[in-house]
Amino acid sequence: MPLSLAHIALIVRDYDEAIAWFTGVLGFTLVADEYQPEQDKRWVLVAPPGAGPGAATLLLARAASPEQEAFIGNQAGGRVFLFLKTDDFDRDYAAYRARGLRFVRPPAEHPYGKVAVFEDLYGNLWDLVELASTGCVSASASRP
Incomplete structure (x- = not known):
């Protein structure tokens, strides 16, 4: 099942x-x-x-x-909590910045894809990520 x-x-x-x-x-x-x-x-x-x-x-x-x-904004103890996958990183990164989304780490290219870290309204960390063709995120992804 x-x-x-x-x-x-x-x-x-x-x-x-x-x-x-x-x-x-x-x-x-x-x-x-x-x-x-x-x-x-x-x-x-x-x-x-x-x-x-x-x-x-x-x-x-x-x-x-x-x-x-006490856990609002810190659900993952300061680590990236959620991963928002996109099919067009540059398009969505630009659109989110235009809407005032606060990125705490700039875009970076990694073997698994392109990623930038942002905060939600409470401070939880998220990855905006466009995965490479392998679709695999390595264990080193998004370490604080």
């Missing part, structure tokens, strides 16, 4: 600011925004532009305790 990732939870401070940032800056699509009264929370899913049916989505999960709040 094949398995795949369905959702990746990203702890956020506020649903609406996170939706605005992901849809406005990254151009993601809002897939779901449903209130769950029994838990007093929302089920908010966003997906990268062009993501097909069945593709993994981000679950924007509002921190529900001080312990969870």
Whole structure:
């Protein structure tokens, strides 16, 4: 039986600011925004532009305790947390810079492809990456 990732939870401070940032800056699509009264929370899913049916989505999960709040912006302990794959690095890098996306490491060419590191609205690190034809990201990719 094949398995795949369905959702990746990203702890956020506020649903609406996170939706605005992901849809406005990254151009993601809002897939779901449903209130769950029994838990007093929302089920908010966003997906990268062009993501097909069945593709993994981000679950924007509002921190529900001080312990969870402590992880906003640092879900991977300072390492790159998520990898946003593109088919045209230069196009998307330019578009994101024009939208004010903050890149913390400039574009670099590696055997596995072209990559630059950016921060999301909370400070989590992401790679924008166009993979080389091998499609393999080496173990040395995106070390802080």
